[in-house]
Amino acid sequence: MQALPRRCACAEALQTSWALPELAGRVVISPLAGGANNVNLKLAVPARSFVLKLRDRKGVPASNARIQEAIQGQGLAHSLGVSPAILAASADGDFLSEFVTGKTLRPEIIRSDGYAPAMVIALQKLHRVPPPDRHFRLDDDIRTFMVGATAVGAALPQGFDRLLQLAHELNGIIVASAAPVTFIHADLVPQNFIASDKGVVLVDFDYCGRGLTAIDIAGATSQAEMDDAETDAFMRLYDPDLDDAQRVRVKCVQFINAIREVAWALMAEATIGAAA
Amino acid sequence: MTVAGDWSYALHRDTNLDLARALLAGFDLSALRKQICDIRPGARF
Numbered sequence: 001m002q003a004l005p006r007r008c009a010c011a012e013a014l015q016t017s018w019a020l021p022e023l024a025g026r027v028v029i030s031p032l033a034g035g036a037n038n039v040n041l042k043l044a045v046p047a048r049s050f051v052l053k054l055r056d057r058k059g060v061p062a063s064n065a066r067i068q069e070a071i072q073g074q075g076l077a078h079s080l081g082v083s084p085a086i087l088a089a090s091a092d093g094d095f096l097s098e099f100v101t102g103k104t105l106r107p108e109i110i111r112s113d114g115y116a117p118a119m120v121i122a123l124q125k126l127h128r129v130p131p132p133d134r135h136f137r138l139d140d141d142i143r144t145f146m147v148g149a150t151a152v153g154a155a156l157p158q159g160f161d162r163l164l165q166l167a168h169e170l171n172g173i174i175v176a177s178a179a180p181v182t183f184i185h186a187d188l189v190p191q192n193f194i195a196s197d198k199g200v201v202l203v204d205f206d207y208c209g210r211g212l213t214a215i216d217i218a219g220a221t222s223q224a225e226m227d228d229a230e231t232d233a234f235m236r237l238y239d240p241d242l243d244d245a246q247r248v249r250v251k252c253v254q255f256i257n258a259i260r261e262v263a264w265a266l267m268a269e270a271t272i273g274a275a276a
Numbered sequence: 277m278t279v280a281g282d283w284s285y286a287l288h289r290d291t292n293l294d295l296a297r298a299l300l301a302g303f304d305l306s307a308l309r310k311q312i313c314d315i316r317p318g319a320r321f
Contacts (some may be wrong), residue, residue: 158294163296164295166300166305167296170308170312173309173312177313178313179316180315180316180321181311191283213321215318241281245312245315248308249311249312249320251302252303255303257298258292259292259296261288261292262292262293262296265289265292266289269286272285
């Protein structure tokens, strides 16, 4: 990761180049939690705050086309009220968005404060975004992450080959089926849900695209550590006619997504460890 | 993907590895291969 002074210099350069009236005057820059391939800074002026997402060139690599599609995806999601607005973006994929004040929906907060219905409403809105041409498939991600993990010599967990093989097989079956496909976020870890005064909004659209709607249902429920009853209630809120095949399909996608998360962690830990 | 708070790569890897193994233990794979393709008209996911 870049040291804070270098990040601030980068932020100041972008501020100058974008020349946004919103950032006129004294801007206070502070670090925020970031991702494996980006650095997030909070830019505060007296009346408002913004998030500047800087691509970390030493982090996990991502194609520029994918980054640009992620920016477009967040813009589309904002038009439906489920994501912060993007104010400016660079050709390299750095971008400035609104800072959303609110609670990050950690599993315990979702449970204790009853946020599942608001999460479902946000997902239902998000899935109405016209899907882009770019397809998102879990098995594509798994392949990419495993190539990355192998390249940096990551140690694979015992028996992981069989899990990988099964994930690919099951993914192929679901993709070949007529399971519903919509615009999806595709990275619904709890920290990407924020409860704001305007409802639940989503951030980090790096993986968004046209994909199986079940990926978002499976990702949101499993990464928020919902048990079977909580997952069932979540799915029924989304689709009141919930049936057994949907339950099985979501469990299956939870399995494939869990393998994807393992593959990503194997790659990211080794990549960032090697770059540090 | 986003990293924050008390999160670590190792924790994320192990949590998801445990989840995958637990899900697999509950699967009847031959039945599951057929069930996942049973799409009710009007199903939303």
